[in-house]
Amino acid sequence: MSAQSWFAVRKELSPKRRMFLGILSFVIPLAIWCLVSYVPFIWHPMVQVTDPGSVSYFTPGMLLEHEVFEREAEAAKEKGEAQPTGEPANPIYLPAPHQVAKAMYTAFTTEPKRRDEKWLHESLGNSIYVIAMGFLISSLFGVPLGILAGTYDVFSRLNEPFVEFFRYLPAPAFGALAVAVLGINEAPKIAIIFIGTFFQQVLVIANTTRKLDPSLLEAAMTLGAKRTSLLFRVVIPGIIVDLYKDQRILLGWAWTYLIVAEMIGASSGITWFITQQARYKNFENVYAAIFMIGVLGLTTDLLLAWIGRRIFPWQRSIAR
Amino acid sequence: MTQIQLPSYREQSPEVRARFERLKTRPVILEVQDLCKDFDTRQGRVTALRDINLTVHRREFVCVIGPSGCGKSTLIRMLAGLETQSSGQVLLDGQPVSGPGPDRGMVFQGYTLFPWLTVKQNVMFGLQVSGRSGLPEPTALQWIDLVGLSKFSDAYPHQLSGGMKQRVAIARALANQPRILLMDEPFGALDAQTRGRMQAYLLDIWKNIDVTILFITHDLDEAIYLADRILVLKAHPGEVQELIEVPVPHPRNPKQFLSPEFLATKARLEELIHPPQAETAGLSEDHLNMVRMVAVDDVVPEVY
Ligand SMILES: Nc1ncnc2c1ncn2[C@@H]1O[C@H](COP(=O)(O)OP(=O)(O)O)[C@@H](O)[C@H]1O
Ligand SMILES: [Mg+2]
Numbered sequence: 339m340s341a342q343s344w345f346a347v348r349k350e351l352s353p354k355r356r357m358f359l360g361i362l363s364f365v366i367p368l369a370i371w372c373l374v375s376y377v378p379f380i381w382h383p384m385v386q387v388t389d390p391g392s393v394s395y396f397t398p399g400m401l402l403e404h405e406v407f408e409r410e411a412e413a414a415k416e417k418g419e420a421q422p423t424g425e426p427a428n429p430i431y432l433p434a435p436h437q438v439a440k441a442m443y444t445a446f447t448t449e450p451k452r453r454d455e456k457w458l459h460e461s462l463g464n465s466i467y468v469i470a471m472g473f474l475i476s477s478l479f480g481v482p483l484g485i486l487a488g489t490y491d492v493f494s495r496l497n498e499p500f501v502e503f504f505r506y507l508p509a510p511a512f513g514a515l516a517v518a519v520l521g522i523n524e525a526p527k528i529a530i531i532f533i534g535t536f537f538q539q540v541l542v543i544a545n546t547t548r549k550l551d552p553s554l555l556e557a558a559m560t561l562g563a564k565r566t567s568l569l570f571r572v573v574i575p576g577i578i579v580d581l582y583k584d585q586r587i588l589l590g591w592a593w594t595y596l597i598v599a600e601m602i603g604a605s606s607g608i609t610w611f612i613t614q615q616a617r618y619k620n621f622e623n624v625y626a627a628i629f630m631i632g633v634l635g636l637t638t639d640l641l642l643a644w645i646g647r648r649i650f651p652w653q654r655s656i657a658r
Numbered sequence: 659m660t661q662i663q664l665p666s667y668r669e670q671s672p673e674v675r676a677r678f679e680r681l682k683t684r685p686v687i688l689e690v691q692d693l694c695k696d697f698d699t700r701q702g703r704v705t706a707l708r709d710i711n712l713t714v715h716r717r718e719f720v721c722v723i724g725p726s727g728c729g730k731s732t733l734i735r736m737l738a739g740l741e742t743q744s745s746g747q748v749l750l751d752g753q754p755v756s757g758p759g760p761d762r763g764m765v766f767q768g769y770t771l772f773p774w775l776t777v778k779q780n781v782m783f784g785l786q787v788s789g790r791s792g793l794p795e796p797t798a799l800q801w802i803d804l805v806g807l808s809k810f811s812d813a814y815p816h817q818l819s820g821g822m823k824q825r826v827a828i829a830r831a832l833a834n835q836p837r838i839l840l841m842d843e844p845f846g847a848l849d850a851q852t853r854g855r856m857q858a859y860l861l862d863i864w865k866n867i868d869v870t871i872l873f874i875t876h877d878l879d880e881a882i883y884l885a886d887r888i889l890v891l892k893a894h895p896g897e898v899q900e901l902i903e904v905p906v907p908h909p910r911n912p913k914q915f916l917s918p919e920f921l922a923t924k925a926r927l928e929e930l931i932h933p934p935q936a937e938t939a940g941l942s943e944d945h946l947n948m949v950r951m952v953a954v955d956d957v958v959p960e961v962y
Contacts, residue, residue: 556740557770561834562760562788571787575774652774652814 368435375434382426391422401427433622441622442629451618458611462630465596465607468524472531472599473592477585480539485581487540488547489573501540509534509595513602522603530602534595535588542584550576579650586642593635665918667926670905678903681715681886686752687870688714688737688838693746695732705895706732710746712889712901714838714872719864721885722874725931729896730874734842737872738764750837760788763831767843769823771815777802777826778811784834801829804863821852825859832863838870845880854912857883861910878927882920883910890930899930 390396516526600609615623693710735741739758785794805825
């Protein structure tokens with residue numbers, strides 16, 4: 339057991355070690371965050387006032403720069419008045435882990451401040467809807483087009499130069515246009531996700547299709563397969579596993595466009611929630627919302643990976 | 659080296675001669691006429707094959723042998739229709755071949771099984787795409803049984819050993835009932851023991867079903883053991899050197915590997931494929947420039 343090195347080049351570690359390292363990858367950043375938050379002499383650039391003393395504008399709980407606090411304390415000392423007291427604190431934009439953890443729960447239970455505002459779960463639902471629609475519409479066109487371009491040179495030559503050009507145009511740049519054409523509600527946001535995903539999708543899937551072992555096509559032809567049967571019985575099943583993997587990666591990219599998309603027109607979804615909470619300086623809620631996106635993305639991906647292992651049984655030994 | 663007196667590889671026993679006479683009266687399945695192939699590469703035009711002529715009779719077993727890069731694969735790919743010839747033509751049952759088709763089955767060195775299909779589905783593939791009459795499934799199972807893999811009909815290719823994979827590939831090609839079975843170094847990737855077993859299997863299959871086989875190999879023993887006739891190619895450009903009628907009687911068995919006819923044929927093949935003058939010329943280049951790198955007082959100073 340211990341004979342196996344932790345640093346063997348391109349050797350797989352034992353499942354136990356993999357699991358351990360997987361957990362560690364989350365524990366390390368969390369530990370750093372805890373250190374910064376809970377150990378007073380690490381960072382803590384601010385002072386939180388516990389007793390204002392004689393300083394008139396100090397209130398308990400107030401956050402101040404070190405310098406300001408020292409100056410006022412010095413002044414009070416010289417005048418012989420009651421000195422203020424305080425303890426080191428972090429800026430408001432870095433809440434401690436326990437505050438964020440609490441916010442993860444309270445963010446869902448807090449009633450919106452105004453009647454027309456949404457609960458967090460509604461905002462999240464809205465975001466998921468935008469992502470799902472954008473990705474679905476993109477896939478509806480992108481997947482077949484990618485497969486065709488990867489299979490037939492005609493489609494490849496006809497599509498790819500333009501697609502290659504278009505994918506360099508930043509999707510958010512189309513925001514204003516999308517709003518002008520599609521209004522201010524969900525439609526322009528879905529359009530941005532579409533633009534951000536579609537062009538990459540065509541190229542990635544065309545490439546995956548081209549990577550299919552050509553000898554499989556040759557074998558199929560010597561067995562009597564012709565055009566359509568080659569496409570539907572060899573090309574598509576031959577790439578389906580890699581295509582599925584591509585789709586998982588592309589879905590991850592679609593998430594990165596979400597925030598931009600939601601800022602277009604009437605701000606909505608999780609982005610609206612984040613900006614709103616930032617405005618109220620509820621930074622623990624902001625972090626909670628950001629983590630929720632992460633958790634949502636990771637669980638979706640793990641779920642899709644799990645489903646992939648079920649529906650492609652011939653891959654069970656190869657794919658992890 | 660002691661010189662063993664071998665008969666000429668041209669000497670045939672009366673039975674063998676009679677068999678070849680009968681063989682030549684069988685209908686012609688495949689005819690290759692003045693087949694040439696040039697490749698246009700960045701370095702210019704390369705002639706891979708020049709003026710290949712060959713006639714294969716029904717249920718004959720022909721091996722093609724030659725040094726690496728002499729165009730064996732190119733030849734068989736043209737017969738399969740996977741590569742177009744530069745000139746000349748290939749006739750199957752008198753009809754010119756254009757493009758691949760199920761009448762010529764092919765078995766590749768790299769197995770090329772469809773990884774997403776089970777053994778049974780792989781064998782059914784040809785039956786389904788060519789829309790043949792009859793039920794694909796029982797037919798497929800029958801072929802799987804023939805290659806002795808009934809127990810594995812629902813396994814996926816990645817669960818099989820190399821020899822088993824190649825048996826599936828053979829069953830898959832045969833299920834289409836091709837006029838000719840083309841095999842490009844099918845056992846080249848297998849270990850010696852498995853290869854021996856596969857050769858025996860193949861002879862068994864060939865004996866029992868109506869199939870003509872064209873088999874590429876670079877293994878001299880394999881060629882002699884399997885073939886009725888051996889087409890010997892030479893490289894640069896690929897041309898026919900000789901078409902040898904193998905004088906080893908049928909049915910074949912591994913004991914014949916040491917028979918005089920077998921050894922005579924092998925000696926001739928050696929001569930054709932590794933010509934003696936090239937050997938001495940090559941020796942000076944191939945010979946390593948060695949110096950003694952063992953200490954004189956080493957525990958094992960000398961291997962003799
Ligand atoms: N697609 C190709 N393009 C250019 N040259 C090729 C191509 N295929 C084969 N050749 C050349 O043709 C010759 C014969 O190759 P091949 O038929 O694979 O030989 P073998 O199977 O006898 O080892 C080689 O010199 C090879 O470099
Ligand atoms: Mg070859």
